[in-house]
Amino acid sequence: MLRRKVPACLLAALLIATGPVAARGRGDALVLVELAPGTTRARLERELRARSARLVAILPEAGVALARGGGRSVSRLLRSGAAVRVLTRAAPETLAAAAPAPKKLALDAWSSFLAGDSGGGAVPGGLEKDALIPPDWWDVEPTVEALALAPSSGASRPFGAGWENTSEYLAGSVSLNLILMESDGSVDPSSEDWSPSQESQVVAAAYAAAADLQQMYPHAGLSFTIHVFPGRTDPRARTSYEPISRPADPSGTGGEELWVTEILERFGYATGSRLTRSRRFADATRLADGTDWAVNVFVANSENDGDGRFGDGYFAYSWVGGPHVVMTTDNDGWGIARMDMVLRHELHHSFYALDEYAASACDCLAASGYLAGTNDNCENLCGTVTACVMRDNAALSCPATVKQVGLLDSDGDGTPDVLSSPPEISLRLDSADPSCDGLARFSGTAQVVPYPNSNPLNATPRRDISILRIAAVEMRVDGGPWTESGVTAADGAFDGPVEEFSRTLSLGAGRHSVEARARDDRGNVSLPASRSVEVVGEAAPVGATLTVSLEGGTARLRWAPAAGAASYRIYRAASPRALAGAVPVAETAVPDWADASTGNAFYEVTSVDACGRESAGQK
Structure with missing residues (x-):
């Protein structure tokens, strides 16, 4: 074209x-x-x-x-x-x-x-009661325990992850579902109505939070896929309740349980607890998007509410480790113009970061996250503390938070430990050894290796998970240069966590050492796997070294060893011309043969290689 x-x-x-x-x-x-x-x-x-x-x-x-x-x-x-x-x-x-409409909303949000406000200037005090530790995963929905124990092999999930593992560490690609909840007034009177301007401000906050997170963690490879579900125009994001007029009641049945469950049912998730439904929605989103993780964000309009809080004082909170965040548009005194600051804080909770401000009753010894990071930056008598997104909502991270969200770089090489595990590779020889045609056919498996999961919390099953992908397999012969040339992936491309590969080599005679190594999409390289193969060269003729002598009435044939010969065939006939159609009378592994037969005889000796190929004869 x-x-x-x-x-x-x-x-x-x-x-x-x-x-x-x-x-x-x-x-x-x-x-x-x-x-x-x-x-x-x-x-x-x-x-x-x-x-x-x-x-x-x-x-x-x-x-x-x-x-x-x-x-x-x-x-x-x-x-x-x-x-x-x-x-x-x-x-x-x-x-x-x-x-x-969707594009207009995105353009207006831009x-x-x-x-919008850059987040500077005076801000309210810390967030309140905003980090909720979920129950152990096996208590959330006992009926799905057997399913939860079996990691899925879904192509778009990170390697080793099951459907429950929707936000294990803050690296790679993340899907966000922004659900702008609208009351239809059928149970509670509707006191809030979304406007296009409010919707665009919420999406703008998501833009800003995504940009900040990428800037805060430049080596994490972060990118976001954002879906917006405005209840004003999308019936799935509507509820018969007016969320802001009720308590949030995240651990009870009178708030979140009502409207989150109802909305998720409208999205097609009609069974299980609300946390199970929400996590399945997040999992389905990342599968559809081809992303690594997903978080749902439920936003309650609070423009007409006096204090921008739910009835029990909540205004923004997240379940630690996911699956969702709940926010109001006013976010207490933070306001919708600084919603991005609140959202980036809450998304840290979704990836297991703990609060560090004193009012949260943080504990210096508490540990959380894939790398079991302790809360060393907690303000409650933990020693020297620094500005941090989990302490004062700054667009900065501190070592404690970095470790809790799984991004510790212990060797300082610029790549987080969870993205530094080299892959592993196996190599198989599929053709015969020795090879008689000069071709050696190899295949193997390259696979990423997850960094171990040490999370002390049980929000989801503790599985070792990798978001890395195999990017290439290289091979070399006899210590020569590494090359990708000729190495093919069984599925057509090196882009998954496990890749089968193959290559056929044309080799000269002799024994060869063949090695293969894998490289992932972060540049980590496996230790090489190796196999050896012998290529059989054709045996040289016996040549003029053949001699015949009579020793006590026995004909004795001797010749010099021929290069590449595994054995020798002896032909005998009554005349030189008859040798052309003769069949072997003997085969010997040594260059010496005695013929005790009587009568005149003419002889021809050929060399035979390990593959049974016969050289020209010497008469």
Whole structure:
């Protein structure tokens, strides 16, 4: 297919604004990309990497993505055909007005994001009662215990994860379901009604939280897929209750149990406890998105509420380790303009971070997360503490939080330990040894190796999990250079946690050492696996060294050993011409044979290699 070159004047028209904007002070310039139809997240990430840019978040239903990188650099996506427009400033009103509802919401959110509060200035005190330790997983839904014990092999789940393991450590790709709950007034009077402006502010907060998390953990490879379900237009996000008029009651039956359960049933999750339903929704989302993890965020409109809190004082909280976060739009005194700060804090809880502010009654010795990180930055008599997202909501992390969310880099090489485990590989020789045709057929298995899970909490089954993928298998012969050439994946591509591979080598005569090693998508390399194979060369003829002598009436044949010979065949006939059709009268492994027969005889000796191939004869 021919690809037309995009004229420079058209590029300038499609790149809205004249230069990149370092949006809200969040590091490198952030831009909004309107995707071409059919552009997948995988393709977009490849195209961005090729231009030294990164995906921050993609909104599939809207067909837009938030990217980190200079506007001029990202604008080159237009030439690739992956994008139709790159926005560095607010979307023109005419563009947003003409867009379908999901895209209009995403464009309005981008404008709100650019115009929003950066999070500076005075902020309220710490969050309150916002980290909820879930019950042990086997007590949440006893009827699914047997299923929970069997890790799934679903292609899109991280290696080793089951459906319950939806947010084990804060690295890789994360799906967010933003559920903007709307009361239909059928049980409780409806006191809150979402407006398009409020919806765009919530999505803008998700943009900002995603950008902050990526900036806070640059070596974690974070990116987000965001789905928005506005109850104003989506019946699945509606409830017969008015959430803000009730207590949150997260551990009881009078609040979250009512509206979360009802909404999840409308999404198709009608059995099990609300935590089980929510986790299954998160799992189904990541399977559909091809992401590593997923978190659900239930947002209650509180604009008309006096204090922006639920009836029992809650305004934002998360179940530690997932599966969901609950927030109000006002978030007490934080306000909707700083909702991003609250959301990034709560998402840390979803990945097992504990609170560090004194009012949370934090415990210095408490441990949490995949790496069992202790709460050393807790304000309650734990010694020196530092600014941290879990202490004062700063866009900063501290060693205690880093370890709790699973991102400790113990050797300081720039890669978190959970992403540093080298893969393992096995190598098999599938053809005969020795090889008679000069070909050696190899196959093997390359597999990622999860870093051990030491989580002391039991929110989900404690499984060793890896989000890494095999990226390549290399082979070499007799200590030569490593090469990927000729190594093929059984499924057509090296992109999964377990890959079967094969390669056929053409080798010269002799014994050869063949090695294989695997490399994952973070550059970790396995120890090599090796096999040896012998290639049989054709035996050399006996040649002129053949002699015949009479010794006591016996004909004695002797010859020099022939290179590559495993044995020798002796032919005898009454005349030289008859040797052409003769059959062997003997086969010997040594270059010496005695013939006690009588009468005139003519002889021919051939060399035979280990594969049974016969050389030219010597008469």
